[in-house]
Amino acid sequence: MSSVNTTIQLITREQAEAVRVPGQPGRTQESCDDDLAKGPWEFDLAEALAGTPGYGPGASNEDTAPPATPVQGQLPQEYKDASDDELEARILSAKAKLGDRVVILGHFYQRDEVVQFADFVGDSFQLANAAKTRTEAEAIVFCGVHFMAETADMLSGSHQSVILPNLAAGCSMADMADLPSVEACWAELEALYGTEPDADGRVPVIPVTYMNSSAALKAFCGKHGGIVCTSSNASTVLEWAFERGQRVLFFPDQHLGRNTAKAMGVPLEQMPLWNPRMPLGGNTQEVMDAAKVVLWQGFCSVHKRFTVGQIEQARVDFPGVRVIVHPECPMEVVDAADEAGSTDYILKAIQAAPDGTTFAIGTEINMVNRLAAQYPQHTIFCLDPVICPCSTMYRIHPGYLAWVLEGLLRGEVLNQITVPEDTAVNARIALERMLAALPQAATKQPAKEPQPAQSAARA
Numbered sequence: 001m002s003s004v005n006t007t008i009q010l011i012t013r014e015q016a017e018a019v020r021v022p023g024q025p026g027r028t029q030e031s032c033d034d035d036l037a038k039g040p041w042e043f044d045l046a047e048a049l050a051g052t053p054g055y056g057p058g059a060s061n062e063d064t065a066p067p068a069t070p071v072q073g074q075l076p077q078e079y080k081d082a083s084d085d086e087l088e089a090r091i092l093s094a095k096a097k098l099g100d101r102v103v104i105l106g107h108f109y110q111r112d113e114v115v116q117f118a119d120f121v122g123d124s125f126q127l128a129n130a131a132k133t134r135t136e137a138e139a140i141v142f143c144g145v146h147f148m149a150e151t152a153d154m155l156s157g158s159h160q161s162v163i164l165p166n167l168a169a170g171c172s173m174a175d176m177a178d179l180p181s182v183e184a185c186w187a188e189l190e191a192l193y194g195t196e197p198d199a200d201g202r203v204p205v206i207p208v209t210y211m212n213s214s215a216a217l218k219a220f221c222g223k224h225g226g227i228v229c230t231s232s233n234a235s236t237v238l239e240w241a242f243e244r245g246q247r248v249l250f251f252p253d254q255h256l257g258r259n260t261a262k263a264m265g266v267p268l269e270q271m272p273l274w275n276p277r278m279p280l281g282g283n284t285q286e287v288m289d290a291a292k293v294v295l296w297q298g299f300c301s302v303h304k305r306f307t308v309g310q311i312e313q314a315r316v317d318f319p320g321v322r323v324i325v326h327p328e329c330p331m332e333v334v335d336a337a338d339e340a341g342s343t344d345y346i347l348k349a350i351q352a353a354p355d356g357t358t359f360a361i362g363t364e365i366n367m368v369n370r371l372a373a374q375y376p377q378h379t380i381f382c383l384d385p386v387i388c389p390c391s392t393m394y395r396i397h398p399g400y401l402a403w404v405l406e407g408l409l410r411g412e413v414l415n416q417i418t419v420p421e422d423t424a425v426n427a428r429i430a431l432e433r434m435l436a437a438l439p440q441a442a443t444k445q446p447a448k449e450p451q452p453a454q455s456a457a458r459a
Contacts, residue, residue, distance in 0.1 A: 003112035004366050004389055008036050011387070032388035033057040040395040041080055044072040044168060055172050058391035060301035063172035070146060072168040072395075072415075079399035084113070087398040091117050094405035102408060103134040104401075105152070107144035108343045109302075109364040109393045114143050114401055123343050124148040125211055125230050128155045139163055139408055142417075143396045145171045149417040150215040154424045154431070162417045165400035169392050171212055173328075176298035177252035179216040181276040182207075185296075186224070188280060189249065192288055198246060205294075206245030208237060210253050212300075215419045215427050217251070222429035229434060231327050232342035234260040238293075240437040249274075251296030255303070259327045259334045261293045273297055302390050303328035306362040308336045310383040314360040318379070324349055325362030325383070333362065343367060350375055364390050 002010075008031045031037075035057030043056050053069035082090070095102070095117065105127040106118025115121055120130040124144060128151045131140045140162045142149040146169060153162040186207070193204035207226035209217045218228055225244065229237035234256055241248045250257035258271055270292035274281030280288060281297075288294075306329045314321050323337040324346050334340045339349065346361060350371055353359070358379040361368045365382050366389055372380040407414040419427070 004369050004387060005111050005113055007031075008387060011037075030386055032386050036389070036394065039080060039399070040166060040168070040397050041072075041075045041399070043395070044074060044166075047071050047168070048074070053168065053170075055170065056168065056391045056395050058388050058394065059172065060304070063301055063391075065170070065172070066175055066178065069170055069175065070167040072166050072400075075399055075403060079403050082399065082402070084398070087402050090402045091398060091405060094402065094409055098139075098405065098408055100134070100136045102139045102141060102405065103131055103137040104141045105131060105143060107148065107393065108347075108367040108370075109390045110143050110396060111366055111389070111394060112370060113398050114396055115366075115370070117398075117401065118143060123230070123232075124151060126344070128152040131156055131160075139413065141165065141401070141404060143401065145169045145174075145392050146417070147171055147174045147212060147214055150419050151211070151218075151431075153417050153419050154215060154427055161413045163404050163413065164415050164417050165404050166395045166397070167415055169395045171392055173252055173298055173300045174212050174214055177209075177213060177217060177276075177296050179214070179220060182217060182220055182251060182296075185249065185274060185276060185281065186220075189294070192280075192285075193246075202244055202246050204245070205247050205249050206241040207249045207251075208241055208257075209251055209430070210234075210256060213252055215423050218427035218430050219423045220426075222426035222431075222433075226430055227433040227437065228430045230342065231256060232344055233434065233437070234327070235264055236437050236439045237434060238264060239440050240433070247292050247294065249294045249296075252298030253300060253328055254295040254298055255300070255330055255334075256327050257293060257295045258331050259329075259340060262331065266292050271295055300328040302364050302388070303362070304330065305384050305386075305388060306330075306333050308332050310362075310385075311336045311360070314381075314383060318358045318360070321358045321360050322349075322353070323360045323362070323383070329362050337362065347371070350378060350380065353378060364393070366390075366393075 011029055011031050047054050053065040053071045055063050055065055104118045106115040106121045108123060120127055131152055132155060135157060140152055140156055140160055142152050142162060142164055149162050149164040189205050197203050207221045207224050209221050209228055211228055211230045221227055227237055238260060254273060261271055270290055272283045272287050272291050273295050275297050303326050306325060311323050324339045325333055325337040327340045355377040360381060360383050362383045365387055368382040404414045
């Protein structure tokens, strides 16, 4: 099976006229944006000339990059002009020369042309922890997006530098919740609910941030008694929060929060959506009084593309198909699917399935495409027939990887991501609370809080 990038190139050049996806009736290959076939450096230049950052081709029209979004300087011409074979040779040569001095991390959603060079492949938190096993590495090259590199910096050793090959690889969902907006929301909630604990010692509100958020928001949670969650442990984290708080403020992804809380039995009417541009988030006093989970108005543009109609079509095309979607998908999509789970859940479900299982997967196309190639004993396809990768993840290209690796050979650290220590200290507290949290089935005792001195120490 060809890579997503190769397929997009073919479609854009009109060399894949009416090409059907093998084994998938009615699924003609098409791309959501012809500009995906261009080199990401073209958008670096366009953004620099316009003076405004962006998320790149394939991004939703609803995604507007904040003015402070990082932008990437121009990639040297030699890397733009290099062929795929030349870039591959240069990357392999640099890796061999650097040896244990560098570790390359590749996110599940990264393009195949980059993932092939990764020492570890996984989700953002798996990769940050994997890097901790390479203590001899002087540089950690994170082929993912900005918030992932921040987390790796906070969890890595003080002697290590974390590099993001393209600074324009951000995350529109993470940008939907910024520190000033969350602080303003928090002030309103404190005015509404007060700050004193109830008779059971539970505070009025516990902040919970998804891993897909800035270091500043993780630090906010650490400072205010809150915690971080991933898509795989969100229910455990909400259990932790409800033991300590009367209600939860969950940001930035409304869908993960809603799907997780609903599965735990929280009624929808107790999960108001908070619009940061409106007083009380656009809610009435009565609605907020009944709130159990306050959901931030954020979402993932990739997972928002999946629909109930796509699931219905998959069931028509493949009777008995097993539909698994990511919990960042809208609630109606999760409800219509057979299962919902994190990227790691999806991977393990496919690994454990009997040969010949047909899967329709609702997550980023690079991961789905790779799973289809790795597990040919199954039929695996993406629910969305339109090829539309994560626009920001796609801005990491082999040219940028070759550039930063060859920079290391010259003794130059390019695109280093550094989280200020005063932010990192509180962010690590929230991360460590997550690591210490255990499902209620595993323990009846609340997890112990980490001590400030422990939180400040770098792994």
